[in-house]
Amino acid sequence: MAAQASFRAPSPLRLRLQRWFETTGWYVLLVLFALITALPFFWTGLMSVRQNSSNIFSARKPPELLPYPGMIGWGEGYRVALQQGSYDVPKEEATREQPAGSWHDYAPTWQARLKGTGLEPYTFPATTQNYYKVWRDIPVPRYFANSLLVSICTVALNLITCSLAAYPLAKIRFRGRSVVFSIILSTLVFPPQLLFIPLYVMAIKVFHFDDTFYGLILPFATSAFGIFLLRQIYQGIPDELLEAARLDGASEFGIWWRVLLPLIKPGLATLAIITFVNSWNDFLWPMLMLSDRDKFTLPLGLSYLRGFFSGDLQSVAAGIVIATVPMIIFFLVFQKQFVRGLSGAVKG
Amino acid sequence: MTTFLRKPMLRPAAKPWPRMSVLEQRRTITAYLFLVPAFAFLIVFLFIPLFQVIYYSFTDYDLLTAPTWVGLENYQKLFQDDLFWKSLFHSFIYLAVTPILIVLSITLAIIVNRPLRGVYLFRALYYIPVVISAVAIGMIFNFVFSEPSGLINGALRQTHIIDKPIHFLTDPKYILYSIMSVTVWRGIGYYMVMFLAGLQAIPEELYEAAAIDGANRWQQHLHITVPSLRPVITFVAVISSIAALRAFDEIFILTNGTGGLLDSGLTSIFYLYRQAFRFLNIGYAAAIAVVFTAITMIFSLINLHFLEGKN
16 A cells, blocks of 8 residues: 555645745745844844834734834934924024934824824834934944954955965975965964964054054954965966966066956955955954054944943944944945855865 | 086985076075065964963963963963863853754755745845844844843743743853854854855756656755765864854853853853953963864864765
């Protein structure tokens, strides 16, 4: 019987189930994973536009998940607007008692619109006040500029040093090549935290790097991983090309600059992106190096913001949104390079 | 004349440092010139610190007065330090993120490798956590885990599944696992892309042949996908376990820089940080660094041996 059953053609139900899984089932899984990925971000976004610290979820009333425009505006005078419905003092007319700001409460109009739709208990008025508070109290643009400066310098130095060092290791036959290469490779096994202690002592005592950007850039100016990655890519370039250039009388430096660099641009982009993301997100080392708040990078600034607004979770959420959205946009623009970079690292 | 005579006699390859021709000399000098910038940085910021950390581990040093030599004292203290062993134990528990990450990211890679409409959007979405700093993610998960009405506790209470909130970040039993789940969440997209690259390198014919032989999809994945991905699995296992041992930012943010109630979220790296930069016990922290690095390296080697050995 069992043998017979296994040879039987699939029943219509099984076939239908199978077909359902081939199409809809995959999407169910995709959406499930997407929710797990996206919900924490949505949650933070929702928190960042809440007017007060009341909870979104509650055991006694429906969850307030849908924002509608409430107190919208920018500048000071938010508290006045809460009582009067609006506040509008242009910059030219601002005084000490009446600081500049423009707020308007759209909540009554929207409440009227939502009345009777059945959605009402699920909605809450959204505000821009948390974003303004973060903008006023925390020099976010400055932290951005600091992070950008540090990351770009680190990337530039890495591209130069790694692409220079990887060239002879891949393409010039010289004495000691294998020794030099194994020394570089062996450094890959040492975790950076092992070195943080002596690096810290060195940075503070020898170079006096504390509270300078040099301290954030120079220790990461080159990387064994970068040299290794670019060497793999150089090796893919045919030797004939170099021989031809040599016959034309090009110097080794000329070959590197004019022939090779243009050819390994995708590899350089990969290294640039990996280095940029690492440098941009680095936390522990900048925390050790910097105490001057004006020099903070973005992750440090975020950590500082959390302490500053400790009880005011809505403003902390607004700070997180301000700090992460540019990086998400950056990723969406350079998506292809990001993914290719990682895949390259696997093949390399 | 002499060179002409010597040449055939002394040229055998066994001679370690035969004289170089002018051309060879110039080539070698050029090669080293290319290496100078990278090596200058490597020597100052890597090789010298490497020797220094070993030296510091034999000293008593607090940054203010000069280090004094104490021999093996730091190491003796280390082996009797319960907190160190506890942190080491936590670091090893933390390693459980590696198999979880591998299974989840392979599954996800197989799904997004299918020619479904809109799958590119999902791929991009899954990857987003990778580009966001661990600090921001830690803070986001503070909201997710918070009591009484964070995302998880709020939703569970709203739906009356639980009455009392779960103490994700305040119960010593849960802290470490809560933090580990953040590391998993943050890493899935990263390793998914690596596995995706590996999947796309598998020739389609293998699957067709297996389908003709009557293998169902599950069998195909078990007998074709997983073996073909073995090199990528090895790679991911090594880098993700090293990353797990080094995890710091999430722990710092989610425990408010304390290491958790009763040191329940204290890993070795965090203990090292605390000894070195909070208590300024540089010598003792250097000893922790040396021992922990040695353990990490041994672990990586075993890992490699185990995963490669099956081939």
